[in-house]
Each structure stands twice: as C-alpha cells, then as structure tokens.
Amino acid sequence: MRERDYYFDNAKFFLIILVVFGHFLRPHISENTFLHSLYNWIFFFHMPAFILISGYFAKNFHQKGYLKKVAKKILIPYLIFQLLYSLYYSFLYEENISFDFFTPRWGLWFLLSLFSWNVMLYVFAKIPRTYSLSLAVLFGLLVGFVEVEKWLSLSRTLIFFPFFLLGFLLKKKHFEWLFQRKFRVFACMMLSCIFFIVYYLFPDIQKEWLYGSKSYETLGVHGEIAIVLRLTFYAVSILMTFCFLSLIPNQKLSISSLGARTFYVYILHGFVLKYLHATEFPQFITETRSYPLLLFISIALTMILGSKPVVELIQPLVECRFTQWKQAIDRCSSFIRHLHKKSETAMKH
Structure with a gap:
C-alpha cells in the first residue's frame, strides 16, 4: 500500500481554513x-x-x-x-x-x-x-x-x-x-x-x-x-x-488527518455560515470590530467539521449507505448516554 503524502493533506488543511475564512469575511469587505x-x-x-x-x-x-x-x-x-x-x-x-x-x-x-x-x-x-x-x-x-x-x-x-x-x-x-x-x-x-x-x-x-x-x-x-x-x-x-x-510543511503534522477530510468541511460549513449570516452575528462583528474573531471561528469550525465523529456521522449520507448511517447514529447516541451517566455519577459524589 502506497504511503500517504502528508504534504498535500497539510496544504488542503490550510486551504480549507482560507475558504471558510473568506466566506466569513464576505459580509464585511465593504467596511x-x-x-x-x-x-x-x-x-x-x-x-x-x-x-x-x-x-x-x-x-x-x-x-x-x-x-x-x-x-x-x-x-x-x-x-x-x-x-x-x-x-x-x-x-x-x-x-x-x-x-x-x-x-x-x-x-x-x-x-x-x-x-x-x-x-x-x-x-x-x-x-x-x-x-x-x-x-x-x-x-x-x-x-x-x-x-x-x-x-x-x-x-x-x-x-x-x-x-x-x-x-x-x-x-x-x-x-x-x-x-x-x-x-x-x-x-x-x-x-x-x-x-x-x-x-x-x-x-x-x-x-x-x-x-x-x-x-x-x-x-x-x-x-x-x-x-x-x-x-x-x-x-x-x-x-x-x-x-x-x-x-507548506512536508511532514506529518497533527493537522494532517484533518487535511484528508476537507471535503466534509467544504460541503458542511455553508449550513453554519448561512445561519450565522441570517442572525445579528455580522452586525456584532462590525460594531465591535472583532474581525480577528472570524479567523478563530474559521479554524474552530474546520476542526469540528473535519473531526472523525462528524465525518463518521455524515459519510454514510454522502455515500448513500444508510445502514452505516444508522450505525453511526447509534454510536453517537451510546456515546452521549455514556457521558450523561458519567455526569450523573459525578454529581452524586
């Protein structure tokens, strides 16, 4: 099996951040x-x-x-x-x-x-x-x-x-x-x-x-x-x-795995972006001049949407494999129940 080329994964990671950041900038460029x-x-x-x-x-x-x-x-x-x-x-x-x-x-x-x-x-x-x-x-x-x-x-x-x-x-x-x-x-x-x-x-x-x-x-x-x-x-x-x-760095980095999942970031970030742009969020950014915050949000959103749990949840939908989608939802539900039980145990103590 051919070894993965992390250089291109690294490049795609930084590029998708620029894509998301550019879309967040769009309502403010006339300012x-x-x-x-x-x-x-x-x-x-x-x-x-x-x-x-x-x-x-x-x-x-x-x-x-x-x-x-x-x-x-x-x-x-x-x-x-x-x-x-x-x-x-x-x-x-x-x-x-x-x-x-x-x-x-x-x-x-x-x-x-x-x-x-x-x-x-x-x-x-x-x-x-x-x-x-x-x-x-x-x-x-x-x-x-x-x-x-x-x-x-x-x-x-x-x-x-x-x-x-x-x-x-x-x-x-x-x-x-x-x-x-x-x-x-x-x-x-x-x-x-x-x-x-x-x-x-x-x-x-x-x-x-x-x-x-x-x-x-x-x-x-x-x-x-x-x-x-x-x-x-x-x-x-x-x-x-x-x-x-x-x-772009030419070796494996902690973000390399995220670079391999940029497809999901690309097709999903529009849902978050369009929602925020339909609220008073752009006005808040303008009034507070918090433009650097848009970069931090872009990085955070990229890391969340490119994370393994999100990809596992969305991948069956993208590939029309609905049996696997049900399994992914069941795994997410089990994980949430596990966290809920742990929180209840912690509260009792």
Whole structure:
C-alpha cells in the first residue's frame, strides 16, 4: 500500500481554513479597504491551489471504472446537498422551495466542475502538454464572451480548468523543487508584495473577476481589455499558488488527518455560515470590530467539521449507505448516554 503524502493533506488543511475564512469575511469587505484587499488576496489563489491539487490526484483517470467511481464520489453528494441546501434556504429565508439541478447552490459549483474536469481529461490528456495547456487557457479566455455564468457551472469549469490540467501534468519532483529554502524566501516576499500591491494600488478590484462565474459583459469589460485582465488573473493566481504551496510543511503534522477530510468541511460549513449570516452575528462583528474573531471561528469550525465523529456521522449520507448511517447514529447516541451517566455519577459524589 502506497504511503500517504502528508504534504498535500497539510496544504488542503490550510486551504480549507482560507475558504471558510473568506466566506466569513464576505459580509464585511465593504467596511474597510484592508478587509476587501485581504479577501481578494485570498481569492486569487485558494481555489486555484485546491483545484491544482485535485488535478494532481486525477492521474489514474485512465483506469477501468475510474469515471464511475468519480461520479459516485462527486455527483451523488452534489445531488444530495443540492437538495439539502435548497430545503435549508427555504427554511432559513422563509422562501418557496426551489430545486434546480443545473444551477449549483453556493459552493456546490466545485463538485459539478470537479466532475467535468475529470471527464475533460479524456480529451486533453491525449494532446501534447504545451498545446493542451494553451487550449485550456484559450477556452478560459473565450468563455467570458458567453452568457453561461452559473448554469451547470460552465463558466467556472472552463476558467479554472487550466489549474486542474496543470496539476494533472505536474509530478512530485516539481513540488519538491518548491521546498528549496531560496524559493520559500522568495515566496514569502512575493505573497507579501502582492498583498501590498492589491491594498495600495488596486483596492477596488472587482471580486467577481476572482469568482470565475461572470461574463465579461456582466463585469462591464469588453474586447482586448477583458482578455488582458483574465490573463493577468491567470498569471497572478499561478504565481501565488506556487508561492503558497512552497510554504507548506512536508511532514506529518497533527493537522494532517484533518487535511484528508476537507471535503466534509467544504460541503458542511455553508449550513453554519448561512445561519450565522441570517442572525445579528455580522452586525456584532462590525460594531465591535472583532474581525480577528472570524479567523478563530474559521479554524474552530474546520476542526469540528473535519473531526472523525462528524465525518463518521455524515459519510454514510454522502455515500448513500444508510445502514452505516444508522450505525453511526447509534454510536453517537451510546456515546452521549455514556457521558450523561458519567455526569450523573459525578454529581452524586
């Protein structure tokens, strides 16, 4: 059995924290320039890095049954949580239930795009890598001229596909090159410089450019300028992605196991986030200027949702194995009863 590569688990752990933190920041980015710049800085690389890593682990796409396995692992959870989020939104916002398979709810676009990227490999992997990457970038540039946006996540699928394809083409030796001390020093300097450039020179960058879900028409940009801006996004995102990845520890850490369970954090944190945003929590953060608290909450939520008990409880639902779900619930109930008995015994003494 191949030894697990903890480097990528570590990377995914820090990336999912940035994903959650970025979502918590969203209601506050109009309140000051620093938060807006920090939000854009994070969005320049956190999903591109996640997508690149996903591509790296798609190298077995040619094996028999791979696509069926991917469909079961990605499309089934997509359908389940598309329904659950639709029901949850209806309850939370007191609106009519609206279920649309073709327009992903919130962060579920990633699941639909991830499946599409794996399918696209069957074509792009047969093309010489130089041409395949160029073609992927070309599609990413051209899709902005079409008004597809969020439908079937087509816009994001094509715009972010170059990162997935690049990850697929990379080998472990390419990542090992990033571990050199001189590159890590360069990475720290470059990430810092880019933040200051965003903060001081481009504080009003449209965040929608970084989402990859809007057409050039919607963004209010046309022709050659749109192409140049998209190419700039690609260049900055690739640079920041490799700089970030060079700073990730290359050995097993206490958080490595959590990094292996980021899928659950990703699909579950929206329930907590949307609930808090529907309360007076954002107003409390604004009035008290408690923005650092959002980072601590993001870390805590990541560790809770990525914990083994939560994963054991949710995994049968994600994989449609309801017999195991009943067993997981029974184990949780037994554990709660055990804690209750211990507390009663302690109170008696």
